Amino acid sequence: MAVDGALAVPGYAERASRLSGAVVWTNTPSAATGRPVLPDGCMDLLWTEGRLLVAGPDTRAYHPGGPPTRWAGVRFYPGTAPTYLGIPAHELRDRRVALADLWPAAEVRRLTGRVDAAADPSTALEEIALDRAGRTADPDPLLRALVAALDAGRSVAATADELGLGARQLHRRSLAAFGYGPKTLARVLRLQRALALARSGVPFAETAARTGFADQAHLARDVRELAGMPLGDLLARG
Missing domain, CATH: 2.60.120 (Jelly Rolls)
Incomplete structure (x- = not known):
């Protein structure tokens, strides 16, 4: 992550x-x-x-x-x-x-x-x-497995199958644990992976390909929607 x-x-x-x-x-x-x-x-x-x-x-x-x-x-x-x-x-x-x-x-x-x-x-x-x-119970280990799978780039459907959960059950657990559904979680984790690569100097097109975006334009749209600014402007802020 x-x-x-x-x-x-x-x-x-x-x-x-x-x-x-x-x-x-x-x-x-x-x-x-x-x-x-x-x-x-x-x-x-x-x-x-x-x-x-x-x-x-x-x-x-x-x-x-x-x-x-x-x-x-x-x-x-x-x-x-x-x-x-x-x-x-x-x-x-x-x-x-x-x-x-x-x-x-x-x-x-x-x-x-x-x-x-x-x-x-x-x-x-x-x-x-x-x-x-x-003083509290340990968090459900299934949640860590969910994060790890999505952060590795697996699809939500494949992850649900691996964890033995139906789509509705996975969505319900995700809302309680993460605040949003597994598709949004996967999108957020993908954004963070992409930013880590881009900040290390990897070209934007290669960053998009290595982190599961369809292309550089797809990466640019997600950054603008989630970060509220173009990727170049975001990187310039540190």
Whole structure:
């Protein structure tokens, strides 16, 4: 799976989390270098100077507003956050919500204070995610198999057959775990694979061929629809 945060973007840093498959990141964007957050199949637990939030799964580019500020986040492996956070992904699709809307307010106030006071807010946020994961059931391993198959370029129909699921059951599980159906998930994962190749210098036509697009024009349409701008403009932002 492509990891968008591996980019050399000013103010941004990330590392692998102790929570399986998750990524811990920090970001202090500037107004001049800010770039959109692209769909990636994931959900994030967020902290920004006195607030804890959850970023739901995106189906389009998200453009943070307001003045530049410090951020820290835990980006959960696709499909796992609903188990840890206790809410179906589709209820948070294309939304950023206060954690206090999902968990008891008193608990969130205590956790917010802990992160605010920490020397490293990202590590404190990671501890919250690890503690929560330790008190919940493990995410369904079938979901990881689904992500792996789609990210390898298998079709939705072939993946459903491999997993022994009917089309309706696969769609229902995908809505709860990822916030959208398996076809949208496959499209988002394909976009991330293509961006990783293009950012490494692979020509656009070759990128399209290697990541399952019909041609370069198909790649260009998907980037414009999901990222909201042409591929060249997106790469220029980092």
